[in-house]
Amino acid sequence: MSDANYKEIIWNGLWKNNAGIVALLGLCPLLAVSTTVVNGVGLGIATVLVMAFSNAIVSMVRQWVPGEIRIPVYILIIAVLVTIIDLAMNAYMQALYLVLGIFVPLIVVNCNVLGRAEAFASKNPVFPSMVDGFMVGLGLTLTLAVLGGMREILGKGTLLSGIDLAFGESAKAWVITVIPDYHGFLLAVLPPGAFIGLGLLIAGKNWLDQRKAASTDALKAPESVVAAA
Amino acid sequence: MSSDYFHHSIKLAAVLAAFALVGTSLLALTFDATKDNIAASEKKAKLALIAQILPLELYDNDIISDAASLPPQVELGTAEATVTYRALKEGKPSAVVLEAIAPDGYAGKIKLLIAIKANGDVSGVRVVSHKETPGLGDYIEIAKSQWIKGFDGTSLEKYPSKDWKVKKDGGQFDSVAGATITPRAVVKAVHKALGYFSVNREKIFSLPALEQAK
Numbered sequence: 001m002s003d004a005n006y007k008e009i010i011w012n013g014l015w016k017n018n019a020g021i022v023a024l025l026g027l028c029p030l031l032a033v034s035t036t037v038v039n040g041v042g043l044g045i046a047t048v049l050v051m052a053f054s055n056a057i058v059s060m061v062r063q064w065v066p067g068e069i070r071i072p073v074y075i076l077i078i079a080v081l082v083t084i085i086d087l088a089m090n091a092y093m094q095a096l097y098l099v100l101g102i103f104v105p106l107i108v109v110n111c112n113v114l115g116r117a118e119a120f121a122s123k124n125p126v127f128p129s130m131v132d133g134f135m136v137g138l139g140l141t142l143t144l145a146v147l148g149g150m151r152e153i154l155g156k157g158t159l160l161s162g163i164d165l166a167f168g169e170s171a172k173a174w175v176i177t178v179i180p181d182y183h184g185f186l187l188a189v190l191p192p193g194a195f196i197g198l199g200l201l202i203a204g205k206n207w208l209d210q211r212k213a214a215s216t217d218a219l220k221a222p223e224s225v226v227a228a229a
Numbered sequence: 230m231s232s233d234y235f236h237h238s239i240k241l242a243a244v245l246a247a248f249a250l251v252g253t254s255l256l257a258l259t260f261d262a263t264k265d266n267i268a269a270s271e272k273k274a275k276l277a278l279i280a281q282i283l284p285l286e287l288y289d290n291d292i293i294s295d296a297a298s299l300p301p302q303v304e305l306g307t308a309e310a311t312v313t314y315r316a317l318k319e320g321k322p323s324a325v326v327l328e329a330i331a332p333d334g335y336a337g338k339i340k341l342l343i344a345i346k347a348n349g350d351v352s353g354v355r356v357v358s359h360k361e362t363p364g365l366g367d368y369i370e371i372a373k374s375q376w377i378k379g380f381d382g383t384s385l386e387k388y389p390s391k392d393w394k395v396k397k398d399g400g401q402f403d404s405v406a407g408a409t410i411t412p413r414a415v416v417k418a419v420h421k422a423l424g425y426f427s428v429n430r431e432k433i434f435s436l437p438a439l440e441q442a443k
Binding site for chain 1: 240241244245248249252253255256259260262263264266267270274360362363364365367373406407
């Protein structure tokens with residue numbers, strides 16, 4: 001696989017086909033967990049891990065899986081993988097489990113994981129599949145971080161609250177109070193706030209894309225711009 | 230023709246069964262390899278929790294070796310035997326730590342550790358494990374909010390039964406709007422545990438102690 005293809009995988013995962021704001025897959029955990037930056041990034045990291053590994057394994061076994069039963073086999077692989085990660089984290093990384101543990105089972109029902117297994121890993125070699133899973137997961141993490149940030153500022157007036165759960169008591173000092181003496185805006189914390197926030201993010205991405213498309217057109221046809229001016 | 234389909238289906242089923250077999254063996258292996266570690270870290274976490282809800286001046290016995298196995302109790306919501314810790318001060322019962330399960334959380338069971346003083350006052354409550362919505366129902370955790378401390382010092386004498394509800398239902402306990410199912414379940418479980426303790430006080434203190442090795 002050439003470098004250009006990796007570039008495309010990365011660009012698709014992070015921006016062009018972003019799981020959260022373009023593909024709109026896996027919205028259930030996205031909407032439930034994006035109440036704060038820390039929660040959002042927590043789910044994001046867990047998703048990155050699961051997607052990279054599940055894509056790699058699906059790609060490894062792809063020639064032994066008959067087409068008719070590929071979906072049940074992929075679901076089985078993903079469920080086994082998520083359960084193993086859940087158990088292993090609980091047993092050997094207790095501190096991390098206390099923070100991320102609650103998100104891990106949510107990933108079984110994240111259709112991004114199955115979506116990438118079906119759309120990419122079942123047709124591509126192991127390493128590119130792993131990169132694809134990693135990048136799609138990272139794209140979702142970025143969306144979760146931005147959405148979590150919006151909802152946290154509006155809902156609680158802070159940023160990074162709960163970071164002490166990941167980095168210990170001293171990290172409490174990292175919490176940024178954006179709006180002092182804020183009494184909270186419940187709508188932003190509740191599920192409707194997640195839908196509205198996600199809608200704004202999608203609109204924002206489309207606006208950026210359209211602006212970029214417009215400026216590329218303008219470069220191609222400078223005369224028309226002059227004429228219009 | 231139909232026998233072709235049949236053979237093909239058998240073959241597919243065999244492939245699926247092979248994947249299922251490998252998958253479940255991996256799970257069984259992992260479960261077996263991790264279960265001691267998981268049990269050990271859960272126990273460690275439990276002991277740390279006990280220290281939070283039971284002030285040191287309340288007891289002078291070795292609380293870990295004075296633990297007893299309590300058979301499943303309907304009032305505590307437990308489905309299997311749980312460990313209960315008895316605190317003694319100068320040889321007299323001063324408090325117990327009970328494990329209780331609130332079965333009706335928003336996303337399943339909420340495991341609680343409840344410390345009750347011998348006079349029936351709540352010394353403290355902590356959540357051991359739960360599956361409530363992150364960022365919404367998880368304020369029952371001490372790490373996220375002080376809510377669970379609202380039980381400190383309450384008792385059946387202080388609040389009549391009708392007050393053992395969240396404020397939204399006309400009771401005494403706070404709740405966060407949009408997430409009332411979670412605190413409702415916890416309040417109910419603590420109330421039931423207090424009722425259980427007031428009836429079974431003597432029985433709990435007379436249970437034989439587990440060996441320290443356990």
